[in-house]
Amino acid sequence: MEDFLITTAKVLFIFGLNMGVFAPLLTWVERKQSALMQDRIGANRADILGFSMIGLFHPIADAIKMLAKEDFIPEGANKIMHTLSPIICVVPALLTFAVIPFGGEYVIGGKHIKLVIADLDVGLIFIFAISSLATYGTVIAGWSSNNNWSLLGSLRASAQMISYEVAMGFTLVGVFMVYGSLQLTQIGAAQESFFRWGIFLQPLGFFMFLACAIAENKRAPFDVAEGESEIIAGYFLEYSGLKFGMFYMAEFLEIVTISAMVTTLFFGAWHIPFISSALILSMLSFLNETLANIILMLIHISVFWVKVIFFIWFQMTIRWTLPRFRYDQIMKLGWKILLPLSLANILVTGIVILILQ
C-alpha cells in the first residue's frame, strides 16, 4: 500500500509538472525567447483586469481558444484515424518520462526511495520503443486527413523519423558501453564525479544525440514535416481545436523529455559538480537522517530541473537561429554523416574501453 502511494505521488509529480507546468509554460517561453532574440516585446496582450503578468496568461488564453474552436474533420477523412492520431502522438511523449530518474535514491523513514516512476533495467530501450510509437501518430494524421499537403508532410515525417531513430540508437550505444548499463538510474548514479559526466566520456555522442533528438521531435532546423512555408503545416494541416493543440503539446512535452534525457545521459543527471551527495549529507549531519535526506532530495530535484530548463532554453535558441533543412539534405545528414559517425564513435569507444581494461 505504501509503495503504491509513493508511486502514485511520483506519477502525479511528473504528470503534473509536465502537463501543468511545462506544456503550457513552454508556449510562453517560446514566445518570450523568440521575442528576446528578435528585439521584440513578445506576448503581453492577454490580461486579466489590466494585469498582463508579462504575458503569463497567454497559455490560459490558448487553452480557452483551443477548447472553444470547432473540431473540424475534413470531408473524405478517415474519422476514426483522424481522431486517434493526436492521442497516439501525445501518449508516448508522456510515457517516456516514466523511466527517466529525476533524483537519486534516498532513505526516508527507513525506506529506500528511488525518484523514478519505473526503474526498468532496459530503460533506454523502453524510451526508444515508446518514442517510435509517435511516428505512427504523425503518419496516420497525414494519411487520414485526405489532403495532399498532409500526405507530403506525413511521408516526410515517416522517412525522417525512421532514419533518425537508427542514428539516435547508435549514438547512445557509446553511452551504455561506457556506463555498462541500460538502466537510467544507474547511468545517472555513475555520473557522481564531475569528470565522469557523459559529455566528457562521450562528447561526440552528445552532439549527435542532440541533433538526432531534435530531428525526432521535428523541430527547426529539422521541421520539414511541418514546413509551414513549404507544405503549410504538413501532417496536422487539417486539425483544429484541441486536436491541433495536442500535436503542439506532444512537441513541447518532447522538448522536456529530450532535455531530461540529455541531462541524465550526458550532464550528470541530478548531481552537482564537485559536491557529492555524501558531502551534503555530512554537512547536514546535525539533522536526523530522514530530514537530511529530504533536503538532499529537494536539492537534487531542483538541480535536475535546472539542468533540464537550461537544455529547453538551448533548444529554443536553436529553433530561432537556424533556417530549415531541405528534405533530401536531412536524409543525407542522417544516413551519410550521423550514422557513420555514430558507428565510428562506437568503435573508438570500444577500443578505448579495451585499452583501459
Add this chain to the structure above:
Amino acid sequence: MTDLTENLHSEHMVLNMGPSHPATHGTVEFLVTLDGETIVNMDVEIGYLHRGFEKQCENGTWSQAFPYTDRLNYNSAILNNVGYALAVEKMLDVKIPDRCKYIRVITSELARMTDHYTNIGAGALELGGFSAFLYFVEARELLWDLLEKVCGARLTSNYIRIGGVKNDLPPNFKEDVKSAFIKCRDLYNDVDKLLTKNRIFLDRMRDVGGITSDEAIAYGFTGPCLRACGVEYDVRKAHPYLIYDQIDFEIPTGSTGDNFDRYLVRMEELNQSMRIVEQCLDKMPKGPVNIDDPIVRLPAKDHVYTKMEALIDHFIVVTEGIKPPKGEVYFPVEGGNGEVGFYLVSNGSGKPVKCRVRPPCFAITQAMPRLCIGSLLADIIPTFDQINLIGGECDR
C-alpha cells in the same frame, strides 16, 4: 527477378500551390505536378492582384497617376514615383533643379534599401530563419521612419511630383540618416552572420534556381537576378538618369546565377545604396526643389492665396491637368527588382492615352518553370523568394 516497380501504382500528384499559400506572397498560383517531391511540371498563374492600373491612369490627369504608381511595387514606392515623373518630364522636355535630383536619388535609394531588406528578410523567413527576417524588418522600420519624416507616409509615399517633389527634405535630415544607418549597419552585420556563412542556408540556396546569363537575357531578366548571372547591367550605369553619373558606386555581380548569388548581390547593393545616399547628402546643393514653371508644377500655396496669376495657374493645372505634347515616350529606371519602365502616350490632352508599365518581375516570373522543373518542391520557396514577385507590379 521480377521488376519491383511493376506492381507499384505510382502516378504524378498535382498540387495547387497558392494563391493563398504562405510562400506565394503577392498572390500567385503554381500548378505543380509532382513525382514524389520532384517537380515534373509547373504552371504559373498570375493575375490575382490585377487592379487595372493602366486603365485607371487613363481616367485621371497626369499628376493623378502618382498614388497608383505607389501601389505597383509597394516595397519601394518612391522608385515607381521617380520612374513615372521622369517619363512625364521627358515628354514635357523640362529640366528639374539640381537639388530636386539629389532628393530623388536619396529617397530612391532609401526605397531600394527597403525593397532589398524586405526581400532578403522574407527569403530568410520562408526558409525558417525568423530572426533574420525581424532584424531586417527593424532596419526597414528605421528607413520608413526617415521616409515618414520626408513625406509623411511610410509605405505608399506619393512623394515625387512632375517637375519636383512634394516638399523639401526636413531639417536635420542628414543627422537622422546617419544615426539610422549606424543601426542599419549593425542589423546588416547580424543578418550577415546569421545567413551568409550558415551551412544550412548555403545548402538551401547554392545551386538552386540557377540560370545562365544567355538564358536570363533571353527571358528578359533585369536587376539583381540578371546581375547574379554575371551580366553587369544596371539602368543607373547603362542609361544614367538624375545624377547617377556623378556618383561613385559599384554594381555587384555574381557568377552562377543561382539563389545564393542573387542573395549576395542584394546584400551588396544594400551597402552601395548607403554609399550613394551618404555621397548625395554631402554633395547636395541648396536651391529650389521644384521647377519654376506654373504650367508643370503647382505654384506655391502662399502665391496662390495672394497672387492672381498664381491662382489662375493653380486652377488650370488642377482642373485640366498638365498637357504634354503629342507623342510617346519610354523611360526606364532601376527599380528594386530590375528595370521599371514607363511607356506613356499623349495626345496633347490633360489625360494619358496610354500608361504602360514594364514590370521587371513579370519577365522573371515567366522563367519560374525553367528554374524549378527537376528540383524539389522545397526549392520553389528560395527560388520564388529571390525572384521577388510583387503582385502589385506584376499584375498591375
